[in-house]
Amino acid sequence: MEKLKDHDALVKYRKSLESKRRPDMIRVLICTTGCRALGAEEVYKAFKLEVEKQSLKDKLEIVDTGCQGLCARAPVLTIEPMGIFYGRATETDVPEIISRTILKGEIIERLCYTDAGKRTPYIRDIPFYGKQKKIVLRNCGNIDPKRINDYILRDGYAALSKVLTTIKPDDVINEVKNSGLRGRGGAGFPTGNKWEFVKKAVGDVKYIVCNGDEGDPGAFMDRAVLEGDPHSVIEGMLIGAYAIGSSKGIVYVRAEYPIAVEHLKIAIEQAKLLGLLGNNILGSDFSFDLGIKMGAGAFVCGEETALIASIEGKRGMPRPRPPFPATSGLWGKPTNINNVETFANVPIIILKGSAFYKAIGTETSKGTKIFALAGNVKNTGLVEVPMGTTLREIVFDIGGGIPGRKKFKAAQMGGPSGGCVPAQHLDLPIDYETVKEVGAIMGSGGLIVMDDSTSMVDIARYFMEFCQDESCGKCVPCRVGTKRMLDILTRITKGQGKKDDIGLLKELAEVTKTASLCGLGQTAANPVLSTIRYYLNEYEELINKKDAPSLPQESQTTQT
Amino acid sequence: MHKNVTLNKENTPSVDLTKCNTILSKYSKATHADLIPILQQIQDAYGYLPMAALEEITVRTRIPISKIYGVVTFYSQFSMEPRGRHTIKVCVGTACHIKGAPDIKKKITEVLHINEGETTSDYKFTYEPVACLGTCFLAPVMMVDGRYYGKLTIEKTETILKSY
């Protein structure tokens, strides 16, 4: 690989890749990231071996990709150009897939997606994919994330080259502002405005940081993006860095995500070789270096000031804001922190324009949102939908509904800072504001579906235990407040609740919310308040019924 | 957060610092920002953070031992006790919780006679909880060393543990 010296060189490089394309080839796309947990690597190897054995090199290409979305059917594979989707494939299925489907065009029924006895071989007919709109996930599952050429072939780095040659930094910021993009890390702060603050802040050095800590238990969106399309995040960071005047970036990745780190490392190396990272990128006077930092297991490190402390090598404890990182962040310098998904949105906004982007979504929330759909739902997996899609569409149309004979009870959104959305709000169009109104938060995108066998008091206790454990202990309201609330909730689930426990919980919740130092404590009571709001009867039942059997968290296993 | 670390010197085997020194020699001008990566590499090499290695870091980097200790005890990834040959990570994330992770945890304790965060006396297993392994579609999940085991049942858990 040779360094691309300017915009034209990139265009030429893409053309040369295009000319080498073989549209006559059949491609088998296999997810080897999330699906690895169920033997996808063995399936991939078996395909490679078979191609070798049967000398099919000129006919068949095997591509290992990132997440294809329908994780419930893992390991999954797609056969292009036919668009056949197979799930739960094992290495022993491979010879048959080749001899029947690839060479003869036959469908193997047992590997097809089925719902209520109906088999759906083609991806275009599977309802799970029908209602989705893949913007951020446009490449995820379609390319080999370890090959920069795959990304470049799909217009990768075209947005970067566009800004470097034709758009001034201030206009990049304006374009992002106009698009209406809001931070996907949870709070939904307008991204363009944040960039403007950092741009205007005084400092000889400025940093840009990507928050890939993804600590919400039950969420895996950022993991999928980093694993399946790392270059889109790198390109988003490059554009942000150019806009705010930064030449040094860091991606902070959670310790539990080794594949994400591996793919990022490869992506950074390849981008360097092509001159897309480093000095004088594409012949411009813009230079940018990117490094990776691995977390060491602490939820609170997802909070931006704690994350900064952690990168600096300290205990990851938050500090009061202001000053905001935008004016005083990493080593006291102006620092821009955005979430993985936020950055991955940026190249599309630049390439297709803010008008295109703004046309998707609701009044206050533009674009799409990725959700990690899990829990008691048939099609667990990764979904991307326009803002404003209803919960019903996500859980029932895309998710396929609740398995077994159970009924939908609630969807937990926003993890430990969020709340439970009950059945009466299923038709709510989801955006930052509406979700807040019903007592949950958009959060980072974890969406856990619960059926009618789930005890809501247990869920409240579960999240409180999580927050209490992860509280860094620096401020008293959070450290003591979470502990006291946990004590009360545990007491209630054990059937030892007292008459005034609910009042006490509400009071503690209020204090912890108003007096805590960072978002962890400020939101820790949300799951409690939201369950009291909608499921007060469950609390009362447990409190009134003395000697209730020691409760659900210990006695319940729902299997699908 | 905040683990209580009890240092049991008698049980701590004497430590060969060669690997530690090789790691530290890559950081001739180490700053505070290098501390976590150094600790991660040492833990990778030894399976835990021996006290002698922490003392060596202090000498070489001049980062006070109190600061190092503060960092080590803050992050759940770090351990100052020798660990078992196999690490069992049980997911206690939300999806796994509602699909029965508490039962799986009980079973592990029953089979191995240890609680979360502990190591069996024969140093075969270390058992730790982790909040979401990012494979919620497999809930409930556990990981033994690098390998995932999904859609666990109590019976399956026992079989898996006994296979090691």
Ligand SMILES: Cc1cc2nc3c(=O)[nH]c(=O)nc-3n(C[C@H](O)[C@H](O)[C@H](O)COP(=O)(O)O)c2cc1C
């Ligand atoms: C306790 C706590 C945990 C957080 N965890 C994350 C996280 O895992 N990932 C993330 O992007 N933001 C997280 N945030 C939000 C960040 O502080 C910050 O707002 C965000 O990274 C900004 O990026 P955005 O504007 O692109 O959303 C967390 C906040 C709090 C209070």
Ligand code: FES
């Ligand atoms: S909650 Fe267990 S893997 Fe996500």
